[in-house]
Amino acid sequence: MAFMHSASVEALPTELSLWLSNATQLGEDSCQWIVLSPLANFDSATTIELEAPGVGYAYLDPAHMLLYIKQKIVNADGSDITAADNSDATLVNYGLHAQFCQIDASINGTVISQSSMTYPWRAYIEAFLNYDKAAKDTHLQQRMWHEDTAGHHDSLDSNQNLGLAWRRSRTKLSREFEMKGPLHLDICNTDRLLLNNCTLRVKLTRSRDAFALMSTKGTEKIKFLDVKLYVRRVNISPSVLLAHAQALEKSPAKYPVNRVDIKTVTIAQGMHSKTIDNLFMNQLPQRVIIGFVDNHAYNGNYARNPYNFQQFNLNYLQLHVDGQAVPSGVGSTGQGVLPAHPKI
Incomplete structure (x- = not known):
């Protein structure tokens, strides 16, 4: 009891609610999907901004927000690729999210996302760890997910890298392709609705073409044909709107989220050891995931896969x-393979 938050209330688990009947939801009258277009021309822009304006009678649902993209891969001069060009360019895995190095979300002009320019790795790791094989073989493919063959992530040979061959079959010769999926943002992981009159803006910062594409020639680029943002808007009961307005006069609304913090550290070539001090200050993470990638792949290279994590x-x-080791006693295994620890 001494560790309870002052704003928290006592509750019983559902297993002990033996005399309660199922509740009937009356707060939401209806819902609809609104389709938003970019605020400005996006053909050659490095950033794309989309805005969901707030209205007085409805709330926005950030957990049900989908990004739609239609595009194709073209030559450096913008012309369509033909068989005579001898191009083998295609997207890297999870192409929908690899194309953006940063995605920022803001509410009424206040940015609520972390700016670290590492969005592709967050999206990839979350998808890799949170979805099972059945999902990756079905609906994740609409986000251009098809895993690279183990041990051949950097290979451009379709016979060796089957994942790259699958993506190439859908993007070759400037074929138009579509992708659609949710955003990997902290605000999208909450189950609470945004209050009415709150304007939600999403800013997409594009990655370099050398990062999102793999190619032998190394000159191709991505051409955007269409960008849409689908946001679920919920019509709220007038009685709930009035109750929330009265509650806001006493205290602000609360949105608990699990924040994802990404740190980038460079280890110079030739160094045999590295100590990173003060990686996390004040707040301890629930889980730490560490990955090592080649510096050329990190910065963008047509011949390197940015998701080729190596030892x-x-x-x-x-x-x-x-100052205390967590967990204790972890060291060399003698075979270059470390034991895995799912939690700190």
């Missing part, structure tokens, strides 16, 4: 919290 002959890794 780089690592034989020792240790986390410390307030």
Whole structure:
């Protein structure tokens, strides 16, 4: 009891609610999907902005927000690729999200997302860990997900890298393709609706073509044909609107979210050890995921896969919290493979 938050209330688990009947939802009258277009021309722009304006009678549902993109891969001069061009360019895995190095969300002009220019890795890791094989073989493919063959992530040979071959079959010769999927943002992981009159704006910052594409020639680029943002808008009961307006006069609304914080550290070539101090200050993470990628792939290279996580002959890794090793006793296995720990 001493560790309860002052704003929290006591509750019982549903297993002990033995005399209660199922509740009837009366707060939401109806819902609809609104389709939003970019605020400005996006053909050659490095950023794309979309805005969902707030209205007085409805709330926005950020958990049900989908990004739609229609595009094609073209030559450096913007012309369509033909068989005579001998181009093998295609998207890297999870192409919908690899094309944006940063996605920012703001509510009424206040940015609520972290700016680290590492959005593609967050999206990839969350999809890789949170979806099972059945999902990856079905609906994730509309986001251009098809895993690269293990051990051949950097290979441009369709016979070796089957995932790249699958994506190439859908993008070759400037074929138009469509992708659609949710955004990997903290605000999209909450189950609470945004209050009425709150304007939600999403800013997409494009990655370099050398990052999102793999190609032998290394000159192709991505051409956007259409961009849409689908947002679910919920019509709220007038009685609930009035009750919320009265509650706002006493205190602000609360939106608890699980924040994802991404840190980038560069290890110079030739270094055999690296100590990273003060990686997280004040707040301890629930889970730490560490990945190592080649610097050329990180910056964008047509011949390198940015999701080719490698070991780089690592034989020792240790986390410390307030000077104490967590977990204790982790060191070299003698075979270059570290034991996996799902939680700190």
